[in-house]
Amino acid sequence: MRxxxxxxxxxxxxxxDHIVVQNPFEWKGKWKELFDDPSKPLHLEIGSGKGQFIAGMSKQHEELNFIGIERVKSVIVGALKKVKNAETKNARLVNEDAEDLRDLFASNEVDHIYLNFSDPWPKNKHEKRRLTFHTFLDQYKDVLVPDGEITLKTDNKGFFEYSLVSFSQYGMILEDVSVDLHADEDPLNVPTEYEEKFSEKGQPIYRCKVRFNS
Ligand code: SAM
Known part of the structure:
Protein backbone atom coordinates (compact mmCIF):
# COMPACT_ATOMS: atom_id res chain seq x y z
CA MET A 1 0.00 0.00 0.00
CA ARG A 2 1.23 3.48 -0.90
CA ASP A 17 -6.15 19.04 13.50
CA HIS A 18 -7.78 22.41 12.84
CA ILE A 19 -8.33 21.06 9.30
CA VAL A 20 -8.39 17.25 9.60
CA VAL A 21 -11.05 16.52 12.22
CA GLN A 22 -9.95 14.08 14.92
CA ASN A 23 -12.69 11.83 16.37
CA PRO A 24 -15.20 12.82 13.67
CA PHE A 25 -18.00 10.59 15.00
CA GLU A 26 -18.16 12.81 18.09
CA TRP A 27 -19.22 15.73 15.91
CA LYS A 28 -22.44 14.10 14.71
CA GLY A 29 -25.21 16.68 15.02
CA LYS A 30 -22.69 19.46 15.88
CA TRP A 31 -20.64 19.90 12.69
CA LYS A 32 -21.59 23.51 12.16
CA GLU A 33 -20.06 24.39 15.56
CA LEU A 34 -16.63 23.47 14.16
CA PHE A 35 -16.62 26.53 11.96
CA ASP A 36 -16.09 30.22 12.73
CA ASP A 37 -19.61 30.98 11.50
CA PRO A 38 -22.00 28.10 12.28
CA SER A 39 -24.86 29.83 10.46
CA LYS A 40 -23.39 29.05 7.03
CA PRO A 41 -24.86 26.17 5.01
CA LEU A 42 -22.86 22.93 5.25
CA HIS A 43 -21.63 21.37 2.00
CA LEU A 44 -20.19 17.86 1.97
CA GLU A 45 -17.95 16.22 -0.63
CA ILE A 46 -17.69 12.43 -0.56
CA GLY A 47 -14.39 11.07 -1.88
CA SER A 48 -12.41 14.33 -1.94
CA GLY A 49 -9.27 12.73 -3.36
CA LYS A 50 -6.36 15.17 -3.40
CA GLY A 51 -8.60 18.10 -2.53
CA GLN A 52 -8.50 20.49 -5.48
CA PHE A 53 -12.30 20.81 -5.44
CA ILE A 54 -12.78 21.48 -1.73
CA ALA A 55 -9.81 23.86 -1.64
CA GLY A 56 -11.12 25.77 -4.67
CA MET A 57 -14.75 25.78 -3.58
CA SER A 58 -13.99 26.95 -0.05
CA LYS A 59 -12.04 29.85 -1.51
CA GLN A 60 -14.74 30.69 -4.06
CA HIS A 61 -17.61 30.35 -1.56
CA GLU A 62 -16.76 32.00 1.74
CA GLU A 63 -20.50 32.08 2.44
CA LEU A 64 -20.48 28.27 2.85
CA ASN A 65 -18.79 25.73 5.14
CA PHE A 66 -17.28 22.60 3.60
CA ILE A 67 -16.45 19.09 4.78
CA GLY A 68 -14.55 16.63 2.59
CA ILE A 69 -14.51 12.93 3.39
CA GLU A 70 -11.74 10.76 1.97
CA ARG A 71 -11.01 7.26 3.19
CA VAL A 72 -7.45 6.83 1.91
CA LYS A 73 -4.88 8.36 4.23
CA SER A 74 -2.13 8.68 1.61
CA VAL A 75 -4.61 10.62 -0.57
CA ILE A 76 -6.20 12.87 2.04
CA VAL A 77 -2.81 14.29 3.01
CA GLY A 78 -2.71 15.75 -0.51
CA ALA A 79 -6.08 17.39 0.20
CA LEU A 80 -4.74 18.68 3.51
CA LYS A 81 -1.83 20.37 1.73
CA LYS A 82 -4.18 22.03 -0.76
CA VAL A 83 -6.65 23.27 1.89
CA LYS A 84 -3.73 24.53 4.00
CA ASN A 85 -2.20 26.36 1.04
CA ALA A 86 -5.57 27.86 0.12
CA GLU A 87 -5.61 29.44 3.62
CA THR A 88 -9.37 29.10 3.85
CA LYS A 89 -11.09 28.83 7.21
CA ASN A 90 -14.30 27.21 6.00
CA ALA A 91 -13.07 23.72 5.02
CA ARG A 92 -12.52 20.62 7.16
CA LEU A 93 -11.40 17.13 6.15
CA VAL A 94 -12.41 13.75 7.53
CA ASN A 95 -10.30 10.62 7.02
CA GLU A 96 -13.10 8.03 7.15
CA ASP A 97 -15.08 5.72 4.94
CA ALA A 98 -18.44 7.29 4.08
CA GLU A 99 -19.97 3.83 4.21
CA ASP A 100 -22.92 5.07 6.25
CA LEU A 101 -23.18 8.83 6.53
CA ARG A 102 -25.78 8.46 9.27
CA ASP A 103 -22.95 7.44 11.64
CA LEU A 104 -21.33 10.83 11.05
CA PHE A 105 -24.22 13.20 10.46
CA ALA A 106 -27.59 13.77 12.10
CA SER A 107 -30.81 14.12 10.11
CA ASN A 108 -31.08 17.40 8.21
CA GLU A 109 -27.50 18.39 9.09
CA VAL A 110 -26.15 18.79 5.55
CA ASP A 111 -27.28 21.26 2.88
CA HIS A 112 -25.51 19.92 -0.21
CA ILE A 113 -23.63 16.75 -1.22
CA TYR A 114 -21.03 16.53 -3.99
CA LEU A 115 -20.18 13.23 -5.63
CA ASN A 116 -17.15 14.00 -7.76
CA PHE A 117 -15.81 11.27 -10.04
CA SER A 118 -16.96 8.56 -7.68
CA ASP A 119 -15.62 5.09 -8.41
CA PRO A 120 -18.03 3.74 -11.07
CA TRP A 121 -17.86 0.05 -10.05
CA PRO A 122 -18.85 -1.06 -13.58
CA LYS A 123 -19.41 -4.76 -12.82
CA ASN A 124 -23.05 -5.62 -12.03
CA LYS A 125 -21.97 -7.65 -9.01
CA HIS A 126 -20.54 -4.45 -7.49
CA GLU A 127 -23.67 -2.34 -8.02
CA LYS A 128 -24.21 -2.00 -4.25
CA ARG A 129 -20.88 -0.16 -3.95
CA ARG A 130 -21.86 2.64 -6.33
CA LEU A 131 -22.43 5.84 -4.38
CA THR A 132 -25.73 6.34 -6.21
CA PHE A 133 -27.16 2.89 -5.32
CA HIS A 134 -30.49 3.28 -3.55
CA THR A 135 -29.07 2.39 -0.12
CA PHE A 136 -26.76 5.43 -0.39
CA LEU A 137 -29.69 7.57 -1.54
CA ASP A 138 -31.49 6.52 1.69
CA GLN A 139 -28.56 7.95 3.66
CA TYR A 140 -28.35 11.16 1.65
CA LYS A 141 -32.09 11.72 2.07
CA ASP A 142 -31.71 11.37 5.82
CA VAL A 143 -28.71 13.66 6.38
CA LEU A 144 -29.74 16.33 3.85
CA VAL A 145 -32.17 19.11 4.66
CA PRO A 146 -35.49 18.62 2.83
CA ASP A 147 -34.59 20.89 -0.09
CA GLY A 148 -30.90 19.86 -0.07
CA GLU A 149 -29.18 19.14 -3.36
CA ILE A 150 -26.77 16.55 -4.71
CA THR A 151 -24.35 17.51 -7.48
CA LEU A 152 -22.69 14.66 -9.34
CA LYS A 153 -19.84 15.00 -11.81
CA THR A 154 -18.23 12.14 -13.72
CA ASP A 155 -16.40 11.24 -16.90
CA ASN A 156 -18.03 7.81 -16.90
CA LYS A 157 -21.06 7.63 -19.22
CA GLY A 158 -22.24 4.30 -17.86
CA PHE A 159 -22.11 5.52 -14.25
CA PHE A 160 -23.85 8.75 -15.23
CA GLU A 161 -26.69 6.87 -16.97
CA TYR A 162 -26.98 4.46 -14.05
CA SER A 163 -27.13 7.35 -11.57
CA LEU A 164 -29.83 9.22 -13.50
CA VAL A 165 -31.98 6.07 -13.54
CA SER A 166 -31.31 5.44 -9.84
CA PHE A 167 -32.28 9.05 -8.95
CA SER A 168 -35.39 8.77 -11.12
CA GLN A 169 -36.48 5.43 -9.62
CA TYR A 170 -36.12 7.05 -6.20
CA GLY A 171 -38.53 9.80 -7.27
CA MET A 172 -35.86 12.52 -7.17
CA ILE A 173 -36.13 15.77 -9.11
CA LEU A 174 -33.56 16.48 -11.81
CA GLU A 175 -32.79 20.19 -11.63
CA ASP A 176 -29.92 20.50 -14.09
CA VAL A 177 -28.04 18.22 -16.45
CA SER A 178 -25.04 18.65 -18.73
CA VAL A 179 -23.50 15.99 -20.97
CA ASP A 180 -20.53 18.23 -21.80
CA LEU A 181 -19.91 20.52 -18.86
CA HIS A 182 -16.78 22.12 -20.25
CA ALA A 183 -18.44 22.97 -23.57
CA ASP A 184 -21.19 24.65 -21.52
CA GLU A 185 -18.50 26.81 -19.91
CA ASP A 186 -19.89 27.27 -16.40
CA PRO A 187 -17.65 30.06 -15.02
CA LEU A 188 -18.26 28.87 -11.45
CA ASN A 189 -17.24 25.28 -12.09
CA VAL A 190 -14.31 24.21 -9.92
CA PRO A 191 -12.58 21.25 -11.61
CA THR A 192 -11.34 18.28 -9.64
CA GLU A 193 -8.04 16.50 -10.29
CA TYR A 194 -9.83 13.68 -12.16
CA GLU A 195 -11.91 16.17 -14.10
CA GLU A 196 -8.80 17.92 -15.41
CA LYS A 197 -7.16 14.62 -16.27
CA PHE A 198 -10.10 13.30 -18.30
CA SER A 199 -10.91 16.64 -19.86
CA GLU A 200 -7.34 17.01 -21.11
CA LYS A 201 -7.80 13.69 -22.90
CA GLY A 202 -10.80 15.19 -24.71
CA GLN A 203 -13.44 13.28 -22.75
CA PRO A 204 -16.73 15.05 -21.99
CA ILE A 205 -17.60 15.70 -18.36
CA TYR A 206 -21.14 14.88 -17.24
CA ARG A 207 -22.89 16.74 -14.44
CA CYS A 208 -26.31 16.66 -12.88
CA LYS A 209 -27.97 18.37 -9.92
CA VAL A 210 -30.81 16.57 -8.18
CA ARG A 211 -32.88 16.89 -5.05
CA PHE A 212 -35.31 14.70 -3.18
CA ASN A 213 -39.01 15.11 -3.75
CA SER A 214 -39.96 16.19 -0.25
N1 SAM B 1 -13.06 13.44 -6.23
C1 SAM B 1 -11.68 13.31 -6.64
C2 SAM B 1 -11.50 13.83 -8.02
O1 SAM B 1 -12.51 14.00 -8.72
O2 SAM B 1 -10.35 14.10 -8.41
C3 SAM B 1 -11.21 11.84 -6.52
C4 SAM B 1 -11.90 10.86 -7.40
S1 SAM B 1 -11.36 9.19 -7.12
C5 SAM B 1 -11.88 8.35 -8.52
C6 SAM B 1 -12.52 8.65 -5.90
C7 SAM B 1 -12.07 8.96 -4.49
O3 SAM B 1 -13.14 8.64 -3.61
C8 SAM B 1 -10.89 8.13 -4.05
O4 SAM B 1 -9.90 8.98 -3.49
C9 SAM B 1 -11.47 7.17 -3.02
O5 SAM B 1 -10.54 6.84 -2.01
C10 SAM B 1 -12.63 7.98 -2.47
N2 SAM B 1 -13.74 7.17 -1.94
C11 SAM B 1 -14.41 6.21 -2.60
N3 SAM B 1 -15.37 5.69 -1.81
C12 SAM B 1 -15.28 6.33 -0.62
C13 SAM B 1 -15.99 6.22 0.61
N4 SAM B 1 -16.97 5.33 0.77
N5 SAM B 1 -15.65 7.03 1.62
C14 SAM B 1 -14.65 7.94 1.47
N6 SAM B 1 -13.93 8.08 0.34
C15 SAM B 1 -14.25 7.29 -0.70
Whole structure:
Protein backbone atom coordinates (compact mmCIF):
# COMPACT_ATOMS: atom_id res chain seq x y z
CA MET A 1 0.00 0.00 0.00
CA ARG A 2 1.23 3.48 -0.90
CA UNK A 3 0.95 4.50 2.75
CA UNK A 4 4.37 3.03 3.35
CA UNK A 5 5.75 5.95 1.35
CA UNK A 6 4.10 8.46 3.69
CA UNK A 7 5.00 7.48 7.25
CA UNK A 8 4.65 11.17 8.18
CA UNK A 9 0.94 11.20 7.26
CA UNK A 10 -0.41 10.61 10.79
CA UNK A 11 1.84 13.28 12.30
CA UNK A 12 0.99 15.74 9.54
CA UNK A 13 -2.75 15.22 10.09
CA UNK A 14 -2.44 15.53 13.86
CA UNK A 15 -0.40 18.73 13.53
CA UNK A 16 -3.20 20.12 11.40
CA ASP A 17 -6.15 19.04 13.50
CA HIS A 18 -7.78 22.41 12.84
CA ILE A 19 -8.33 21.06 9.30
CA VAL A 20 -8.39 17.25 9.60
CA VAL A 21 -11.05 16.52 12.22
CA GLN A 22 -9.95 14.08 14.92
CA ASN A 23 -12.69 11.83 16.37
CA PRO A 24 -15.20 12.82 13.67
CA PHE A 25 -18.00 10.59 15.00
CA GLU A 26 -18.16 12.81 18.09
CA TRP A 27 -19.22 15.73 15.91
CA LYS A 28 -22.44 14.10 14.71
CA GLY A 29 -25.21 16.68 15.02
CA LYS A 30 -22.69 19.46 15.88
CA TRP A 31 -20.64 19.90 12.69
CA LYS A 32 -21.59 23.51 12.16
CA GLU A 33 -20.06 24.39 15.56
CA LEU A 34 -16.63 23.47 14.16
CA PHE A 35 -16.62 26.53 11.96
CA ASP A 36 -16.09 30.22 12.73
CA ASP A 37 -19.61 30.98 11.50
CA PRO A 38 -22.00 28.10 12.28
CA SER A 39 -24.86 29.83 10.46
CA LYS A 40 -23.39 29.05 7.03
CA PRO A 41 -24.86 26.17 5.01
CA LEU A 42 -22.86 22.93 5.25
CA HIS A 43 -21.63 21.37 2.00
CA LEU A 44 -20.19 17.86 1.97
CA GLU A 45 -17.95 16.22 -0.63
CA ILE A 46 -17.69 12.43 -0.56
CA GLY A 47 -14.39 11.07 -1.88
CA SER A 48 -12.41 14.33 -1.94
CA GLY A 49 -9.27 12.73 -3.36
CA LYS A 50 -6.36 15.17 -3.40
CA GLY A 51 -8.60 18.10 -2.53
CA GLN A 52 -8.50 20.49 -5.48
CA PHE A 53 -12.30 20.81 -5.44
CA ILE A 54 -12.78 21.48 -1.73
CA ALA A 55 -9.81 23.86 -1.64
CA GLY A 56 -11.12 25.77 -4.67
CA MET A 57 -14.75 25.78 -3.58
CA SER A 58 -13.99 26.95 -0.05
CA LYS A 59 -12.04 29.85 -1.51
CA GLN A 60 -14.74 30.69 -4.06
CA HIS A 61 -17.61 30.35 -1.56
CA GLU A 62 -16.76 32.00 1.74
CA GLU A 63 -20.50 32.08 2.44
CA LEU A 64 -20.48 28.27 2.85
CA ASN A 65 -18.79 25.73 5.14
CA PHE A 66 -17.28 22.60 3.60
CA ILE A 67 -16.45 19.09 4.78
CA GLY A 68 -14.55 16.63 2.59
CA ILE A 69 -14.51 12.93 3.39
CA GLU A 70 -11.74 10.76 1.97
CA ARG A 71 -11.01 7.26 3.19
CA VAL A 72 -7.45 6.83 1.91
CA LYS A 73 -4.88 8.36 4.23
CA SER A 74 -2.13 8.68 1.61
CA VAL A 75 -4.61 10.62 -0.57
CA ILE A 76 -6.20 12.87 2.04
CA VAL A 77 -2.81 14.29 3.01
CA GLY A 78 -2.71 15.75 -0.51
CA ALA A 79 -6.08 17.39 0.20
CA LEU A 80 -4.74 18.68 3.51
CA LYS A 81 -1.83 20.37 1.73
CA LYS A 82 -4.18 22.03 -0.76
CA VAL A 83 -6.65 23.27 1.89
CA LYS A 84 -3.73 24.53 4.00
CA ASN A 85 -2.20 26.36 1.04
CA ALA A 86 -5.57 27.86 0.12
CA GLU A 87 -5.61 29.44 3.62
CA THR A 88 -9.37 29.10 3.85
CA LYS A 89 -11.09 28.83 7.21
CA ASN A 90 -14.30 27.21 6.00
CA ALA A 91 -13.07 23.72 5.02
CA ARG A 92 -12.52 20.62 7.16
CA LEU A 93 -11.40 17.13 6.15
CA VAL A 94 -12.41 13.75 7.53
CA ASN A 95 -10.30 10.62 7.02
CA GLU A 96 -13.10 8.03 7.15
CA ASP A 97 -15.08 5.72 4.94
CA ALA A 98 -18.44 7.29 4.08
CA GLU A 99 -19.97 3.83 4.21
CA ASP A 100 -22.92 5.07 6.25
CA LEU A 101 -23.18 8.83 6.53
CA ARG A 102 -25.78 8.46 9.27
CA ASP A 103 -22.95 7.44 11.64
CA LEU A 104 -21.33 10.83 11.05
CA PHE A 105 -24.22 13.20 10.46
CA ALA A 106 -27.59 13.77 12.10
CA SER A 107 -30.81 14.12 10.11
CA ASN A 108 -31.08 17.40 8.21
CA GLU A 109 -27.50 18.39 9.09
CA VAL A 110 -26.15 18.79 5.55
CA ASP A 111 -27.28 21.26 2.88
CA HIS A 112 -25.51 19.92 -0.21
CA ILE A 113 -23.63 16.75 -1.22
CA TYR A 114 -21.03 16.53 -3.99
CA LEU A 115 -20.18 13.23 -5.63
CA ASN A 116 -17.15 14.00 -7.76
CA PHE A 117 -15.81 11.27 -10.04
CA SER A 118 -16.96 8.56 -7.68
CA ASP A 119 -15.62 5.09 -8.41
CA PRO A 120 -18.03 3.74 -11.07
CA TRP A 121 -17.86 0.05 -10.05
CA PRO A 122 -18.85 -1.06 -13.58
CA LYS A 123 -19.41 -4.76 -12.82
CA ASN A 124 -23.05 -5.62 -12.03
CA LYS A 125 -21.97 -7.65 -9.01
CA HIS A 126 -20.54 -4.45 -7.49
CA GLU A 127 -23.67 -2.34 -8.02
CA LYS A 128 -24.21 -2.00 -4.25
CA ARG A 129 -20.88 -0.16 -3.95
CA ARG A 130 -21.86 2.64 -6.33
CA LEU A 131 -22.43 5.84 -4.38
CA THR A 132 -25.73 6.34 -6.21
CA PHE A 133 -27.16 2.89 -5.32
CA HIS A 134 -30.49 3.28 -3.55
CA THR A 135 -29.07 2.39 -0.12
CA PHE A 136 -26.76 5.43 -0.39
CA LEU A 137 -29.69 7.57 -1.54
CA ASP A 138 -31.49 6.52 1.69
CA GLN A 139 -28.56 7.95 3.66
CA TYR A 140 -28.35 11.16 1.65
CA LYS A 141 -32.09 11.72 2.07
CA ASP A 142 -31.71 11.37 5.82
CA VAL A 143 -28.71 13.66 6.38
CA LEU A 144 -29.74 16.33 3.85
CA VAL A 145 -32.17 19.11 4.66
CA PRO A 146 -35.49 18.62 2.83
CA ASP A 147 -34.59 20.89 -0.09
CA GLY A 148 -30.90 19.86 -0.07
CA GLU A 149 -29.18 19.14 -3.36
CA ILE A 150 -26.77 16.55 -4.71
CA THR A 151 -24.35 17.51 -7.48
CA LEU A 152 -22.69 14.66 -9.34
CA LYS A 153 -19.84 15.00 -11.81
CA THR A 154 -18.23 12.14 -13.72
CA ASP A 155 -16.40 11.24 -16.90
CA ASN A 156 -18.03 7.81 -16.90
CA LYS A 157 -21.06 7.63 -19.22
CA GLY A 158 -22.24 4.30 -17.86
CA PHE A 159 -22.11 5.52 -14.25
CA PHE A 160 -23.85 8.75 -15.23
CA GLU A 161 -26.69 6.87 -16.97
CA TYR A 162 -26.98 4.46 -14.05
CA SER A 163 -27.13 7.35 -11.57
CA LEU A 164 -29.83 9.22 -13.50
CA VAL A 165 -31.98 6.07 -13.54
CA SER A 166 -31.31 5.44 -9.84
CA PHE A 167 -32.28 9.05 -8.95
CA SER A 168 -35.39 8.77 -11.12
CA GLN A 169 -36.48 5.43 -9.62
CA TYR A 170 -36.12 7.05 -6.20
CA GLY A 171 -38.53 9.80 -7.27
CA MET A 172 -35.86 12.52 -7.17
CA ILE A 173 -36.13 15.77 -9.11
CA LEU A 174 -33.56 16.48 -11.81
CA GLU A 175 -32.79 20.19 -11.63
CA ASP A 176 -29.92 20.50 -14.09
CA VAL A 177 -28.04 18.22 -16.45
CA SER A 178 -25.04 18.65 -18.73
CA VAL A 179 -23.50 15.99 -20.97
CA ASP A 180 -20.53 18.23 -21.80
CA LEU A 181 -19.91 20.52 -18.86
CA HIS A 182 -16.78 22.12 -20.25
CA ALA A 183 -18.44 22.97 -23.57
CA ASP A 184 -21.19 24.65 -21.52
CA GLU A 185 -18.50 26.81 -19.91
CA ASP A 186 -19.89 27.27 -16.40
CA PRO A 187 -17.65 30.06 -15.02
CA LEU A 188 -18.26 28.87 -11.45
CA ASN A 189 -17.24 25.28 -12.09
CA VAL A 190 -14.31 24.21 -9.92
CA PRO A 191 -12.58 21.25 -11.61
CA THR A 192 -11.34 18.28 -9.64
CA GLU A 193 -8.04 16.50 -10.29
CA TYR A 194 -9.83 13.68 -12.16
CA GLU A 195 -11.91 16.17 -14.10
CA GLU A 196 -8.80 17.92 -15.41
CA LYS A 197 -7.16 14.62 -16.27
CA PHE A 198 -10.10 13.30 -18.30
CA SER A 199 -10.91 16.64 -19.86
CA GLU A 200 -7.34 17.01 -21.11
CA LYS A 201 -7.80 13.69 -22.90
CA GLY A 202 -10.80 15.19 -24.71
CA GLN A 203 -13.44 13.28 -22.75
CA PRO A 204 -16.73 15.05 -21.99
CA ILE A 205 -17.60 15.70 -18.36
CA TYR A 206 -21.14 14.88 -17.24
CA ARG A 207 -22.89 16.74 -14.44
CA CYS A 208 -26.31 16.66 -12.88
CA LYS A 209 -27.97 18.37 -9.92
CA VAL A 210 -30.81 16.57 -8.18
CA ARG A 211 -32.88 16.89 -5.05
CA PHE A 212 -35.31 14.70 -3.18
CA ASN A 213 -39.01 15.11 -3.75
CA SER A 214 -39.96 16.19 -0.25
N1 SAM B 1 -13.06 13.44 -6.23
C1 SAM B 1 -11.68 13.31 -6.64
C2 SAM B 1 -11.50 13.83 -8.02
O1 SAM B 1 -12.51 14.00 -8.72
O2 SAM B 1 -10.35 14.10 -8.41
C3 SAM B 1 -11.21 11.84 -6.52
C4 SAM B 1 -11.90 10.86 -7.40
S1 SAM B 1 -11.36 9.19 -7.12
C5 SAM B 1 -11.88 8.35 -8.52
C6 SAM B 1 -12.52 8.65 -5.90
C7 SAM B 1 -12.07 8.96 -4.49
O3 SAM B 1 -13.14 8.64 -3.61
C8 SAM B 1 -10.89 8.13 -4.05
O4 SAM B 1 -9.90 8.98 -3.49
C9 SAM B 1 -11.47 7.17 -3.02
O5 SAM B 1 -10.54 6.84 -2.01
C10 SAM B 1 -12.63 7.98 -2.47
N2 SAM B 1 -13.74 7.17 -1.94
C11 SAM B 1 -14.41 6.21 -2.60
N3 SAM B 1 -15.37 5.69 -1.81
C12 SAM B 1 -15.28 6.33 -0.62
C13 SAM B 1 -15.99 6.22 0.61
N4 SAM B 1 -16.97 5.33 0.77
N5 SAM B 1 -15.65 7.03 1.62
C14 SAM B 1 -14.65 7.94 1.47
N6 SAM B 1 -13.93 8.08 0.34
C15 SAM B 1 -14.25 7.29 -0.70
Missing amino acids: LRNKPWADDFMREN
